[in-house]
Amino acid sequence: YIEMPDDLTGxxxxxxxxxxxxxxxxxxxxxxxxxxxGRIVLELANMGRIPVKLYPGMRICSISFETLTSPAEVPYYKKKSAKYVNQKNP
Structure with a gap:
């Protein structure tokens, strides 16, 4: 579960x-x-020809963050179209 501040994007x-x-x-x-x-959902897919085993704790991705010069006028949790606020499941 992650809570992004109003002035930070990832x-x-x-x-x-x-x-x-x-x-x-x-x-x-x-x-x-x-x-x-909410929870960040990974959309994992194996596009290769051989099976790949993934293990708990395996480093498969990274997140980079960028600070805005001012908070977003309408952060995600305030958008009427926001479908995934406080999501717990994919």
């Missing part, structure tokens, strides 16, 4: 070591919006 990226095995960590949802509150 981006999820797969690690190259796992990508070279054919594993995609996210298909479309790489951005973590200011004000997001």
């Amino acid at each position: 981006r999820l990226e797969g690690r190259s070591s796992i990508g070279r095995l054919g594993v995609v960590v996210h298909s479309t949802a790489a951005n973590i919006e200011c004000g997001f509150r």
